Amino acid sequence: MATRNPQRLVVGITGASGAVYGVRLVQALLERPLEVHLIVTPDGRKVLDHELGLEGDVAAILQRDYGGGRHPAARLRDHAPESFFAPPASGSFRHDGMVVAPCSMKTLAAVAAGLADNLLNRAADICLKERRPLVLVPRETPLSRIHLRNMLRVSEAGAVVLPPSPGFYHRPRNVSDLVDFVVARILDQLGLPHELLAPWGSE
Numbered sequence: 487m488a489t490r491n492p493q494r495l496v497v498g499i500t501g502a503s504g505a506v507y508g509v510r511l512v513q514a515l516l517e518r519p520l521e522v523h524l525i526v527t528p529d530g531r532k533v534l535d536h537e538l539g540l541e542g543d544v545a546a547i548l549q550r551d552y553g554g555g556r557h558p559a560a561r562l563r564d565h566a567p568e569s570f571f572a573p574p575a576s577g578s579f580r581h582d583g584m585v586v587a588p589c590s591m592k593t594l595a596a597v598a599a600g601l602a603d604n605l606l607n608r609a610a611d612i613c614l615k616e617r618r619p620l621v622l623v624p625r626e627t628p629l630s631r632i633h634l635r636n637m638l639r640v641s642e643a644g645a646v647v648l649p650p651s652p653g654f655y656h657r658p659r660n661v662s663d664l665v666d667f668v669v670a671r672i673l674d675q676l677g678l679p680h681e682l683l684a685p686w687g688s689e
């Protein structure tokens with residue numbers, strides 16, 4: 487699954503709870519010389535505002551507010567979710583993988599059904615057809631059989647289902663540690679080295 491030396495990635499943020507996972511992921515990616523293409527659904531924007539107070543132009547906020555260790559060669563491009571003219575809408579736009587974090591049950595269902603009705607779903611659909619890495623971070627609890635079936639369907643189609651369920655064996659001290667645990671697992675899937683979480687057995 488892991489891409490060697492990824493240079494260009496797509497990140498989707500949907501209206502599931504856990505907007506902080508998407509934000510922290512984008513921040514971690516921008517510490518590297520990466521081109522990040524961001525797609526936030528309309529409900530994703532609402533939940534970003536509700537949970538984190540991030541109202542308005544999310545990409546601009548991430549560019550502006552992030553002060554720590556941003557790589558000078560990092561690039562963040564924000565795409566309107568309704569535009570199928572944006573680069574991630576085409577398989578000819580080469581990139582090294584896509585992460586949807588957090589991923590709502592609605593978006594999970596759309597991806598499982600091949601329903602490319604917005605740019606995020608279309609970009610995920612392309613990942614599956616082009617056999618590119620696709621990591622979905624679904625957030626809901628408890629899970630219905632429909633949710634579970636959809637997770638199995640996307641997994642069988644080639645996606646990685648990565649639930650945001652942090653371990654506690656690293657003795658987290660705060661919410662940030664728990665979020666970083668999940669983001670570390672996402673970066674692992676993308677083949678990106680990080681120091682968010684020491685590998686088990688390394689201490």
Ligand SMILES: Cc1cc2nc3c(=O)[nH]c(=O)nc-3n(C[C@H](O)[C@H](O)[C@H](O)COP(=O)(O)O)c2cc1C
Nearest residue numbers: 500501502503527529530536590591592593625626
């Ligand atoms: C505050 C808030 C939290 C939500 N949390 C979840 C959630 O954890 N999982 C989920 O599947 N939907 C959640 N929803 C509902 C989704 O936002 C809704 O299903 C939406 O249609 C998802 O659309 P999207 O996938 O296009 O962003 C939440 C909605 C709100 C307002």
